Amino acid sequence: MIKKNVYIFLSHLNIMNHNCSDEIHSILENLGYDTTNESITETPQRYAKYLLSFGKKTDSHFIEFCKKNNIKSSPITDTSIPIKLTIDKISVQTLCKHHMLPFYGNVYISYITNGYVLGLSKFKRLVDFSASELTTQEDLTQKIVKNILSVLPVKDLYVKIECVHTCMIIRGIKDLGTNTTTEVHIGEGEMGIYSKLLTDL
Secondary structure (H helix, E strand, C coil), X not given: CHHHHHHHHHHHHHHHHHHHHHHHHHHHHHCCCCCCCCCCCCHHHHHHHHHHCCCCCCHHHHHHHHHHCCCCCEECCCCCCCXXXXXXXXXXXXXXXXXXXXXXXXXXXXXXXXXXXXXXXXXXXXHHHHCCCCECHHHHHHHHHHHHHHHCCCCEEEEEEEEEEHHHCCCCCCCCCCCEEEEEEECCCCCCHXXXXXXXX
16 A cells, blocks of 8 residues: 555656646747757756755655654653753755745744753754745744744744845846845743843854
8 A cells, every 4th residue: 555655656756747837848948048058958857856846745744754863852851940042153055936046044943941942953854845845035934933933842043044145136227246144933921031042052
């Protein structure tokens, strides 16, 4: 049964890739390009594969992703003192759903332990999963917060994203010097630590 479901999924994926490749092939021809040119022949397939990697993700996708990557919090047993933990400059890159152009930058995550911690590498995996569909920076920030809180039961969480949007570089205003920052903070803080958490990042 599992093999049959995998076969159906792969067949569906191949059909999607073929259809997407055909559409991109038509776009290139409408732009005046010779799609038999050696440097362009494989472009539709390559770009189709790239776009399909940004397919819409559901809650069930997230649950399966966490199981596969063993993403779950661990209890702290050696101290009862709340600790502020910060992970900064986590690289992120994704496609903006407004223009389907990349934006990229860094994610800063800080939280106060509430008896639980999450492995440091898991934050990078959560960021990558959150960025694996068409999105905006505002939505991405909230999605990262939601996904972290789904696996890490903390009361105080701060997420900041700083990104460069290529839609502002290669089209429209064509500005090279603008960074965009979004921030979300959850919680009221414990023992006065949280007020310092916001100013440190």
